[in-house]
Amino acid sequence: MTDAAEAGTAVRPGDRVTDAAGADAAGAEPAILTRGLTKRFGRSTVVNGVDLTVPRGSVFGFLGPNGSGKTTTIRMLLGLAGATAGDIRVLGHEMPARAATVLPGVGALIEGPGFYPYLSGAANLRRLDAADGFAPHATRAARVDRALERVGLGHAAGKKMRAYSLGMKQRLGIANALLAPRELIVLDEPTNGLDPQGTREVRSLIRSLASEGTTVFVSSHLLSEIEQMCDHVAVMRAGRLVAQGSLDELRSAGQARVRLEVVTADAAAAEAVLARLTAGAPRIESVPGIESAPGSTGGEWMLGAALPDGLPPETIVSELVAAGVRVRGFAVERASLEELFVELTGEGFDVVQ
Amino acid sequence: MSSESTGAVPTASPVPAESSRSAANPATASALDARRPRRAIGLGFFLSELAALFRRKRTWAMLAALAAVPILIAVAIRVTDGGDGRGPAFLDRITQNGLFVAMTALVVAIPLFLPLTVGVVAGDSIAGEANAGTLRYLLVSPVGRIRLLVVKFAAAAVFCLAATVTVSLAGILIGVALFPVGPVTLLSGDQVSVGESLLRSLLIAAYVTVGLLGLSAIGLFISTLTDAPVGAMAATVVISIVAQVLGQLSQTEWLHPWLFSYHWLDFADLLRQPVDWSSFGSNALLQLAYVAVFGALAYGRFTTKDVLS
Numbered sequence: 001m002t003d004a005a006e007a008g009t010a011v012r013p014g015d016r017v018t019d020a021a022g023a024d025a026a027g028a029e030p031a032i033l034t035r036g037l038t039k040r041f042g043r044s045t046v047v048n049g050v051d052l053t054v055p056r057g058s059v060f061g062f063l064g065p066n067g068s069g070k071t072t073t074i075r076m077l078l079g080l081a082g083a084t085a086g087d088i089r090v091l092g093h094e095m096p097a098r099a100a101t102v103l104p105g106v107g108a109l110i111e112g113p114g115f116y117p118y119l120s121g122a123a124n125l126r127r128l129d130a131a132d133g134f135a136p137h138a139t140r141a142a143r144v145d146r147a148l149e150r151v152g153l154g155h156a157a158g159k160k161m162r163a164y165s166l167g168m169k170q171r172l173g174i175a176n177a178l179l180a181p182r183e184l185i186v187l188d189e190p191t192n193g194l195d196p197q198g199t200r201e202v203r204s205l206i207r208s209l210a211s212e213g214t215t216v217f218v219s220s221h222l223l224s225e226i227e228q229m230c231d232h233v234a235v236m237r238a239g240r241l242v243a244q245g246s247l248d249e250l251r252s253a254g255q256a257r258v259r260l261e262v263v264t265a266d267a268a269a270a271e272a273v274l275a276r277l278t279a280g281a282p283r284i285e286s287v288p289g290i291e292s293a294p295g296s297t298g299g300e301w302m303l304g305a306a307l308p309d310g311l312p313p314e315t316i317v318s319e320l321v322a323a324g325v326r327v328r329g330f331a332v333e334r335a336s337l338e339e340l341f342v343e344l345t346g347e348g349f350d351v352v353q
Numbered sequence: 354m355s356s357e358s359t360g361a362v363p364t365a366s367p368v369p370a371e372s373s374r375s376a377a378n379p380a381t382a383s384a385l386d387a388r389r390p391r392r393a394i395g396l397g398f399f400l401s402e403l404a405a406l407f408r409r410k411r412t413w414a415m416l417a418a419l420a421a422v423p424i425l426i427a428v429a430i431r432v433t434d435g436g437d438g439r440g441p442a443f444l445d446r447i448t449q450n451g452l453f454v455a456m457t458a459l460v461v462a463i464p465l466f467l468p469l470t471v472g473v474v475a476g477d478s479i480a481g482e483a484n485a486g487t488l489r490y491l492l493v494s495p496v497g498r499i500r501l502l503v504v505k506f507a508a509a510a511v512f513c514l515a516a517t518v519t520v521s522l523a524g525i526l527i528g529v530a531l532f533p534v535g536p537v538t539l540l541s542g543d544q545v546s547v548g549e550s551l552l553r554s555l556l557i558a559a560y561v562t563v564g565l566l567g568l569s570a571i572g573l574f575i576s577t578l579t580d581a582p583v584g585a586m587a588a589t590v591v592i593s594i595v596a597q598v599l600g601q602l603s604q605t606e607w608l609h610p611w612l613f614s615y616h617w618l619d620f621a622d623l624l625r626q627p628v629d630w631s632s633f634g635s636n637a638l639l640q641l642a643y644v645a646v647f648g649a650l651a652y653g654r655f656t657t658k659d660v661l662s
Contacts, residue, residue: 075660078489080660081659081660082657116487118409118410128487133398133497133500134389137397
């Protein structure tokens with residue numbers, strides 16, 4: 001498996017993109033800033049040197065496959081877990097040292113909702129609000145009602161939690177994040193368990209929060225979701241941050257990468273030519289679906305490689321022909337955002353469009 | 354879906370609806386959104402904790418089981434007409450005075466039933482929240498970890514009181530119902546009125562409650578060690594049994610005064626005239642030491658714990 005980060009990805013954690021995005025917010029300190037954030041459990045490093053910069057007022061997508069360290073990072077941001085190394089600043093204060101200053105301004109949904117099954121939805125929210133030492137008692141009932149209305153659970157406020165569907169629990173979890181005015185809302189996989197209609201509602205809720213100036217930090221393993229909601233994005237892979245920046249920057253970074261594909265029966269000869277011209281090992285796949293041309297021996301192969309800067313594609317075709325490669329197909333294409341993310345996060349990444 | 358792909362550009366419907374609502378009533382909205390400048394001490398959260406505890410069916414089932422202890426004793430004695438005088442302390446006095454049912458029931462419940470229910474509540478305190486997935490939300494709310502520990506311990510203490518009062522009250526009621534009631538002869542030979550003896554029953558309930566505080570602190574500490582509430586409950590109950598077994602062995606006599614169960618059954622001193630407070634005092638001191646030690650351990654463990662549940 002080729003390591004995408006080493007294969008020449010344009011945007012990397014260390015790139016200026018990160019800081020440019022942070023400085024956009026009129027000099028204000030970023031909503032979230034981590035430097036060298038690392039978490040080890042025994043010998044395994046779950047989060048490894050993450051430098052995250054979440055600009056104020058952004059809808060920030062935190063993308064990565066399951067098990068890439070997203071939730072652990074979020075737990076460290078919120079002071080639930082201690083970092084092995086590195087610094088965290090949330091809303092301009094150090095975490096977890098200033099948790100009592102920071103957390104009242106932060107609403108969160110972490111790794112699914114957690115509620116008492118024997119209490120009603122409204123009673124659950126009242127309890128969590130009572131736990132918040134900074135939330136005034138006098139306005140509790142009104143704020144709980146408002147949060148429930150906002151996620152469309154007004155009718156189910158008095159129902160016991162155990163009668164709630166998965167989607168309703170998820171909404172209640174989001175309502176909990178909205179109990180008080182927040183500067184930052186952290187939503188870990190907010191559309192899990194929601195039907196398409198619910199997903200759409202969460203999306204518009206996030207937009208309406210963003211339009212009020214709240215910074216929203218959304219984690220997901222679905223690119224399509226992040227692409228539809230977010231203006232900034234960071235990509236995690238196996239505990240490392242492999243890309244970060246505004247969605248447009250990442251998109252153009254993807255577009256700048258040009259790939260070429262050759263379809264041929266002479267895989268070995270074509271591989272040698274491509275390796276020489278592109279200075280890298282081409283990716284080879286057999287193409288079972290395509291019928292062999294008359295007279296050909298064996299199957300067909302598709303070879304993929306990155307097009308080096310300044311090399312005209314036609315040069316490659318003529319070199320291939322000169323080397324006796326029977327070229328049956330040749331294509332030059334720009335990588336889509338999806339392809340970029342697949343390369344960044346490796347194989348097995350769950351990309352659903 | 355293509356209309357959804359515009360990223361940060363808000364779609365038409367939800368946003369204006371929201372902003373018009375808050376614009377229509379800006380005074381209410383800002384009043385709602387005012388925050389306390391300083392963190393509340395936690396009285397409101399303590400009440401909410403009690404509400405959550407006493408809204409659980411499990412809590413009421415345990416209290417009902419405890420209430421069944423004096424009822425079973427009283428009914429058994431009534432049916433068999435006293436028996437041959439063997440059995441727990443005060444048993445032989447019940448037929449003469451129904452007020453002794455409560456004390457007999459406490460003597461029966463102290464070794465196993467009371468520690469069992471206290472172990473369930475204390476062992477569940479943190480581990481149960483972790484298991485339900487609510488611990489992370491409490492901490493992020495932010496509840497403050499020390500505040501959470503204090504409130505959990507206070508709620509467990511309230512349960513101890515509720516449990517012993519339940520046994521006493523059920524004992525008094527069933528005693529009044531099934532046996533004659535009159536002035537009580539104390540261990541010192543003096544007689545006290547029915548009202549005074551009820552007061553003494555309350556005093557005994559308080560004594561037993563204080564005696565259970567050390568076990569509650571142990572349960573709270575164990576509860577911070579695990580995300581499995583059943584394990585924490587079982588471990589707490591086992592510890593209470595081990596302490597009592599050690600208290601029975603003559604080989605471990607040097608250890609006896611240090612066991613949290615050492616004074617559990619010593620409430621007889623409260624049945625003298627005048628009341629001998631020495632065992633109440635040494636019981637309270639011992640329990641206080643256990644609360645201090647295991648409270649500190651729970652603090653040390655919980656304030657540095659990674660909450661990954």
